[in-house]
Amino acid sequence: MHLFYQPGVDSPGVNSSDPVEFLSEDDSRHAVKTLRLGIGELIAVTDGHGNQYTAVITKADARRCTFRITSTKTTLPRPFSVRICVAPTKNLDRIEWFVEKAVEVGIERISFFFGQHSERRVLKLERLEKIAIAAMKQSLQSFLPILDEALSVGELLKTIQEEQRFIAHLPSVDSPGVDLPVHLAKAASIAGQYAVLIGPEGDFAEKEIQQAVAAGFQMVTLGPNRLRTETAALTACQFLNFINA
Template structure:
């Protein structure tokens, strides 16, 4: 079934008109009259719709059914990701969205080779597309890029219902899976991942002083785009709804 997002104020009448990027998306998928489409409103509802007319820039549809719908994991994950080189962040945003992350915070850290991005709009489009593909009813929020210091000072690390986890290649004893075994009470995980080269010792110490728990993903060093995908999958398996 084809899935798209529309804001609630565009879903108030029985017959709706879809324009803009979503109409283009439906056109690319070659929808035709009598096809059914799922529309998500971003606030927990799914609408079953029947296409009446389909044109390149405009699609008309009839709302058949509205129902509550949720694919939200019981664990809320915030991914704070050091911005890597090139287009690697695109892949990270896409896969983190598919895996159920709630918020993505791009970070400018000591070893980030990109200081200004201007890519927030692009990342939001990638997150929207990945949400539609994966059947999520909400698109993750993507923050404006923050400096590492600014982000860390705003964090409180571990609380009764949340915890901060730092992926750190210098950590030799604590494995992520073992740490998660002691965090069954948590409803929210803030996952901190560095860019190429990881975080500096100074940055790691700053996070630890804010009660982030430094962990290892194992004996092999993973690329910056592989590490968050791996860690999110483990978190969802241990505390969320995967597996």
């Protein structure tokens, strides 16, 4: 069954007490023109907040495809949550790839920040939100992750409420008396609320690392290989999903 996204889907119709709604213009066109769905065919609709509705198409209009809800299924939030805080890459395609894949594998929140060494200083969320919605529908999920506007590191740290906080950073091997951090998969406890900081392509500035540590972030490694920003972000997300599997 095809899954569509419609915020506020479970609202009464104008002329009926039954819940009757309609798909967005883009989804209406996709349903009618591309998928060739017609009156009487079943679809699934989610509001992005854990509710998924089975519905029957009542009007196959490519501009406003209407449907009537026949049943409702509510999915509970996961017993853990993953928040990845990442600096946008210079090449926007790479951060778009991360958003798509992170939503597919499972993530609750993605926060963006501009660090001292960031090469990109402007980020518009509109396209990233569309990518997140498409990935949610493709992977048949009922929760749409939160995407936050980009902030400075200092401002971002003020928003962190998660108890388990990690910053993916390796100190210089030449630094005397510095112990290498533990792996994220070993540092994190299961069923936690996680926040992981992933630095820009130029890495964190020393002041930013000090700010994070002062805010309760534990330094961790993601493995022996040096990873690109978007790869590190997805790897962290997947490790946290894996330990909770």
